[in-house]
Ligand SMILES: *[C@@H]1O[C@H](CO)[C@@H](O)[C@H](O)[C@H]1NC(C)=O
């Protein structure tokens with residue numbers, strides 16, 4: 445029995461078998477000898493076949509690997525480019541949990557090892573069509589290197605922009621969001637997270653389908669890029685629509701003295717955008733304790749950013765809106781409202797503080813404008829907005 449085991453083990457190497465065969469063949473009985481012979485012949489046969497196979501298929505393997513590495517060169521180069529290139533399309537199947545996690549990646553070295561042209565991410569939170577898009581197209585024309593667009597709309601709405609449009613294929617995977625509810629903040633976080641995937645995006649502006657730009661692109665870009673602060677409205681309102689919406693269950697994460705209110709239409713830099721997407725602490729509190737008549741989209745980000753980074757926010761919005769008509773929604777302007785006097789009034793509003801200095805330019809965007817306003821806006825834009 446023992447010799448058989450030895451033989452089988454040694455059969456892996458035919459030359460060893462030949463040697464053991466000579467020294468041990470004699471005591472073996474004829475059957476065993478025959479088995480040994482068979483193994484020897486088969487072993488030799490196999491090894492010849494193997495050598496042949498190695499040569500033939502080995503060559504094929506080399507060819508396959510050359511093809512593979514050529515493919516790699518074109519499809520997935522192992523260079524810096526691979527890490528800084530924006531995603532080729534905006535469609536993905538990540539869940540919000542996966543997306544927010546991925547978007548929270550932050551490089552630990554402050555200086556970029558390549559020439560980074562900072563872009564502004566224009567994030568449109570809409571229901572259906574973007575009917576003022578021709579005005580935006582004109583505003584953005586020629587500045588393609590300095591912005592990127594993201595559109596979140598109702599999932600049932602299918603956008604239909606031509607390939608020549610700046611809005612073509614800029615729709616992100618969306619979900620239903622309702623005004624005043626957490627699903628609205630979820631949509632805003634989804635927009636921020638998708639925009640964070642492009643490492644060139646430095647400033648993130650939330651806009652709606654009823655927003656319009658008030659200056660030419662260079663003016664808007666410079667104003668935002670040169671600001672030491674992010675433009676998010678944040679103030680302490682002692683009344684029923686401010687502190688009145690605070691719920692004491694939010695303590696200790698949020699005290700009533702820290703409770704803030706502000707317009708939903710924010711502008712944040714990359715650092716604050718990451719703060720928003722990575723937040724789990726405040727999210728839970730606001731989700732549980734700020735439900736209508738506490739309108740979470742007016743409180744969550746202003747309060748959270750005031751607690752985390754009060755020194756980085758301007759406490760004012762750059763989106764003009766008219767609350768003077770009263771009621772729960774601001775005024776919407778249509779064709780008949782768009783006059784020279786009206787536009788002058790928006791542009792020549794009261795002064796504000798910009799980088800700690802008084803400034804006459806306070807609002808870069810305005811809302812709310814109905815689709816019927818498009819025609820007169822396009823007509824007045826060169827004279828009043830400079831584009
Ligand atoms: C995304 O697609 C991949 C591959 O098709 C699948 O394995 C994964 O479960 C999908 N993820 C989600 C969140 O749907």
Ligand SMILES: *[C@@H]1O[C@H](CO)[C@@H](O)[C@H](O)[C@H]1NC(C)=O
Pocket residue numbers: 660661662663830
């Ligand atoms: C944009 O507007 C500013 C100020 O009105 C002007 O000085 C500048 O030339 C304009 N830029 C372009 C590219 O039109």
Ligand SMILES: *[C@@H]1O[C@H](CO)[C@@H](O)[C@H](O)[C@H]1NC(C)=O
Pocket residue numbers: 673750754755757758759
């Ligand atoms: C914004 O308000 C906070 C207090 O809520 C303050 O600490 C901060 O300095 C203000 N920002 C500016 C630019 O004034």
